[in-house]
Amino acid sequence: xxxxxxxxDEQVREQxxxxxxxxxxxxEAGAGSGKTxxxxxxxxxxxxxxxxxxxxxxxxxxxxxxxxxxxxxxxxRFEQVQAEAIAAGDPARADRCRQAVADSDLxxxxxxxxxxxxxxxxxxxxxxxxxxxxxxxxxxxxLAQEDRWQRFVDQLYDTDQHVGLLxxxxxxxxxxxPRYLDQSTMRVVASQFNQNWDRLQSLITAEFAPIGGDYxxxxxxxxxxxxxxxxxxxxxSDDKLYIRLQDQLPEMQAIAAIDQPLxxxxxxxxxSKWGPGSGGKGASWDGDGTVAYIKGIIKDVELAKEAxxxxxxxxxxxxxxxxxxxxxxxxAQARRADGGLEFHDLLVLSRDLLRTNPDxxxxxxxxxxHVLLDEFQDTDPIQIELAVLIxxxxxxxxxxSWFDMPVDAGRLFFVGDPKQSIYRFxxxxxxxxxxxRDRFAGEHGSAQLEANFRTMEPIVAWVNALFDEKxxxxxxxxxxxxxxxxxxxxxETAEQHGLHxxxxxxxxxxxxxxxxxxxxxxxxxxVVGMVRAxxxxxxxxPVFDRGTGAWRPAGLEDITILLPTRTSLPFLRSTLDEAExxxxxxxxxxxxxxxxxxxxxxxxxxxxxxxDELSLVAALxxxxxxxxxxxxxxxxRNGGRWDVRAPIPDTIAASHPVAVAxxxxxxxxxERWFLTPSMLLERLLRERRAALLAFGDPRTTDVWRRLxxxxxxxxxxEESNSGDLRAFTQWAAxxxxxxxxVHEPLLPETDEAALSIQTIHGS
Numbered sequence: 001x002x003x004x005x006x007x008x009d010e011q012v013r014e015q016x017x018x019x020x021x022x023x024x025x026x027x028e029a030g031a032g033s034g035k036t037x038x039x040x041x042x043x044x045x046x047x048x049x050x051x052x053x054x055x056x057x058x059x060x061x062x063x064x065x066x067x068x069x070x071x072x073x074x075x076x077r078f079e080q081v082q083a084e085a086i087a088a089g090d091p092a093r094a095d096r097c098r099q100a101v102a103d104s105d106l107x108x109x110x111x112x113x114x115x116x117x118x119x120x121x122x123x124x125x126x127x128x129x130x131x132x133x134x135x136x137x138x139x140x141x142x143l144a145q146e147d148r149w150q151r152f153v154d155q156l157y158d159t160d161q162h163v164g165l166l167x168x169x170x171x172x173x174x175x176x177x178p179r180y181l182d183q184s185t186m187r188v189v190a191s192q193f194n195q196n197w198d199r200l201q202s203l204i205t206a207e208f209a210p211i212g213g214d215y216x217x218x219x220x221x222x223x224x225x226x227x228x229x230x231x232x233x234x235x236x237s238d239d240k241l242y243i244r245l246q247d248q249l250p251e252m253q254a255i256a257a258i259d260q261p262l263x264x265x266x267x268x269x270x271x272s273k274w275g276p277g278s279g280g281k282g283a284s285w286d287g288d289g290t291v292a293y294i295k296g297i298i299k300d301v302e303l304a305k306e307a308x309x310x311x312x313x314x315x316x317x318x319x320x321x322x323x324x325x326x327x328x329x330x331x332a333q334a335r336r337a338d339g340g341l342e343f344h345d346l347l348v349l350s351r352d353l354l355r356t357n358p359d360x361x362x363x364x365x366x367x368x369x370h371v372l373l374d375e376f377q378d379t380d381p382i383q384i385e386l387a388v389l390i391x392x393x394x395x396x397x398x399x400x401s402w403f404d405m406p407v408d409a410g411r412l413f414f415v416g417d418p419k420q421s422i423y424r425f426x427x428x429x430x431x432x433x434x435x436x437r438d439r440f441a442g443e444h445g446s447a448q449l450e451a452n453f454r455t456m457e458p459i460v461a462w463v464n465a466l467f468d469e470k471x472x473x474x475x476x477x478x479x480x481x482x483x484x485x486x487x488x489x490x491x492e493t494a495e496q497h498g499l500h501x502x503x504x505x506x507x508x509x510x511x512x513x514x515x516x517x518x519x520x521x522x523x524x525x526x527v528v529g530m531v532r533a534x535x536x537x538x539x540x541x542p543v544f545d546r547g548t549g550a551w552r553p554a555g556l557e558d559i560t561i562l563l564p565t566r567t568s569l570p571f572l573r574s575t576l577d578e579a580e581x582x583x584x585x586x587x588x589x590x591x592x593x594x595x596x597x598x599x600x601x602x603x604x605x606x607x608x609x610x611x612d613e614l615s616l617v618a619a620l621x622x623x624x625x626x627x628x629x630x631x632x633x634x635x636x637r638n639g640g641r642w643d644v645r646a647p648i649p650d651t652i653a654a655s656h657p658v659a660v661a662x663x664x665x666x667x668x669x670x671e672r673w674f675l676t677p678s679m680l681l682e683r684l685l686r687e688r689r690a691a692l693l694a695f696g697d698p699r700t701t702d703v704w705r706r707l708x709x710x711x712x713x714x715x716x717x718e719e720s721n722s723g724d725l726r727a728f729t730q731w732a733a734x735x736x737x738x739x740x741x742v743h744e745p746l747l748p749e750t751d752e753a754a755l756s757i758q759t760i761h762g763s
Contacts, residue, residue: 032454156492169268376416456500582754625661678714
C-alpha cells in the first residue's frame with residue numbers, strides 16, 4: 001500500500017489543526033477522513049501553540065465510547081509530545097504537556113448529556129433542582145417510564161373524567177395498550193413525548209370543544225340516501241350489480257340511520273368493505289350511464305367511511321395525546337423537584353438555566369474559551385443552543401434564538417458528516433445541521449475533508465458515483481449536496497486494484513407477490529452465499545492487517561453483517577447454520593431474540609408469576625426442562641395444573657418430567673424473595689445444567705456467551721435499579737420490542753474465527 005505524498009485537502013487539514021485555531025470553523029468530514037485525529041491535533045495545538053489550558057476546552061461528542069476514545073487519544077498525544085520535548089531539551093513545552101496530562105482526567109471531554117450534567121451539578125440551585133442530583137441510566141429510565149405509564153393507564157380507566165374519550169378511542173379501534181408485540185399504540189406516543197417533553201406546552205394548553213359535538217356524518221349519509229334512490233332505476237332484478245347492491249345497501253342504510261355518534265363511529269369502523277364488483281348491464285337499468293353512475297356511488301360510499309372517520313380519528317388522537325402530554329410534563333416536573341433526572345431532562349434544564357441565569361452563563365463563558373462539537377450531524381437541537389449560549393458574549397439573550405446570538409471568532413468548532421446522520425429518532429435534524437453551517441461556516445462555506453484513509457479507490461469511486469446521482473444538489477433544509485471523497489490508499493499493482501470492489505446483492509424480486517418470509521429467506525441466502533465465496537477464495541478478498549502492516553487473505557473474523565432491524569435475524573441464523581459458518585451476535589438487543597435467552601426468561605417469568613401459564617409451558621418445553629408434548633398431555637389429563645404452586649396429582653409419579661420440572665420451579669418460586677434476579681438466574685442456569693445443554697448447539701461457546709451476557713445484564717439492572725424479579729423480566733421484555741434502547745456490543749471472543757452480526761445502531 002502506498003499513500004499519496006500530499007493529501008488533496010492538506011490545506012484544509014492545516015487550517016483545522018494549526019492555522020485556524022482562532023477561527024470559528026465548520027468542518028464536513030466524510031467517512032474515513034481522519035476527523036478524530038484532526039480533532040485531537042486541534043486540541044493539542046490549542047494548548048501548546050495558543051496557550052489555552054486544557055481545562056478551558058470543552059469537547060462534546062455523541063457516545064460515551066467516542067468520548068472515552070477521544071480523551072484517551074488526547075492524553076496519549078500529550079504524553080508523546082512531552083517525551084519529544086524532553087528529548088529535544090524544551091522544558092517549557094514539556095511542562096505544558098505535563099499540566100495538560102494532569103488536567104485531562106477532569107477535562108470536559110464528554111458526551112452532550114455528560115456536559116449538561118456537569119452544568120447542572122454546579123448550578124443545581126439556580127436550575128431549580130435539589131442541591132444534589134442523580135441521573136437515571138437507561139435501565140432505570142425505561143423502568144420508571146414503564147411504571148409511570150401503567151399507573152397512568154390505571155388512573156385513566158379508574159376515573160370518569162375521560163370516559164367519553166376512551167369510548168371513542170375504543171369505537172375507532174385506537175389502541176391505548178398494546179395487545180401484541182410491537183403494535184403501534186398510544187404507549188409509543190407516550191415514549192416519544194417523554195423524549196420531547198419540552199415541546200408539549202402548546203398541546204397541553206390547547207382548548208377543545210366537547211367531544212362528539214361537531215362530528216359530521218352528513219357526507220356518508222347523503223351518499224347512502226342517493227344510492228338507495230338510484231336502486232329504483234333497475235329494471236331486471238337478476239342483474240349482478242342490482243343483486244350486489246341489494247346485498248350491501250341494508251348495512252349502509254343501517255349505519256346511516258344511527259343517530260348516536262359513538263355507535264355510528266363503531267359501526268363505520270367495523271363495516272364490511274363495499275365495492276361494485278364487475279357485474280351490471282346497461283340494459284338492466286334506466287338511462288344511459290346508469291351502471292357507471294351506481295358503481296361510482298358505491299365506491300364513493302366506501303371512500304366516505306374514511307372521509308368522515310379521518311377527522312374524527314385525528315380529533316380523538318389529539319385529545320388522547322393532550323392527556324398523555326399533560327401526564328408526561330407533570331412527570332418531568334416531578335423529576336425536577338425530586339432531583340432524579342433522565343437524560344433528556346439534563347439537556348432541557350441546562351439549556352433553560354443558561355437562558356435565564358446570566359451569572360451561570362457568564363461563569364461558563366469565562367471558563368470555556370473553546371467549545372468543540374463532534375458528530376454534529378447527530379446532534380440534539382438543544383446541543384447547539386448550549387454551545388452558543390456558552391460562547392456568546394451577549395449580556396442579555398432574552399428573545400434571541402441561537403442563530404442570532406453574537407459569537408466571538410474561534411469560540412466554536414463543528415465537525416460532522418450529514419450523510420452519516422442515523423439518529424433522527426433521537427431528535428437529530430439535518431435541517432439544523434445545514435442551518436448551523438450557514439450561520440458559522442463563513443463566506444467561503446464549510447471546510448471539506450475529502451481524503452479517505454479507510455477505503456481503496458475502486459470502492460470510493462463506486463460510492464461517489466452512487467451518491468452523486470442520489471444527492472446531486474442541495475435540498476434546502478433537507479439534504480446537502482454530496483461531496484466526493486478521494487481515496488488516499490492506493491493499490492501497489494493493477495492486480496491488487498482489481499481485488500477491491502463492491503458487490504451488490506438483492507434488488508427487486510421477479511415475483512412481485514413474494515411473501516415477506518420468503519423474501520427474507522432469499523436475502524439471507526444471498527448474504528450467506530457471499531460469505532461462502534469469501535471463505536472459499538480468501539486471497540481474492542485481501543484485508544490490510546494493521547498489526548503486521550501488510551495485506552493478508554480474508555478470514556471469517558473480518559466479515560460483519562449489519563442488520564437494519566432484528567426481523568431478518570432468524571432467517572440469517574438459519575441459513576448460516578445450514579452453511580456451517582460460525583458467527584457471533586455482537587449487539588445486545590439481538591441477544592434477547594436468541595432461543596436460549598428466550599427460554600431462560602420464560603422460566604423466570606413462570607417463577608415470578610405462577611399464573612403465567614404461557615411462560616410456564618414455554619419453560620417446560622425448553623431444553624432447560626425438556627418436557628415433550630406427550631409429557632404435557634399426560635400431566636394435563638391427570639389433573640395437573642399450569643401453576644408452579646399447584647400440588648402434583650396423585651396419579652403422576654414424582655419422577656415424571658413435568659413433575660420434576662414443576663418441583664424445581666416451585667423451589668425457586670419459594671426463594672424468589674430472598675434472591676436477586678441475577679442470583680436466581682445463575683441458580684436456574686446452574687441447576688438445570690444450561691452450560692452442558694449448550695453442547696447440543698453447534699455453537700456452544702456462543703450460547704455460553706449469550707447466557708453470560710444475560711446474567712451480566714441482570715447484575716447491571718440490580719446496580720442501577722435495585723428492582724425485583726418482576727421488574728427485571730419486564731425490563732428484559734422491553735429489549736425484545738421496537739423501543740429497546742440497549743445497543744451495547746458484547747465483548748468479542750478470541751477462541752476461534754467467526755463473522756459478526758450486529759445492528760446498524762449497535763455498530
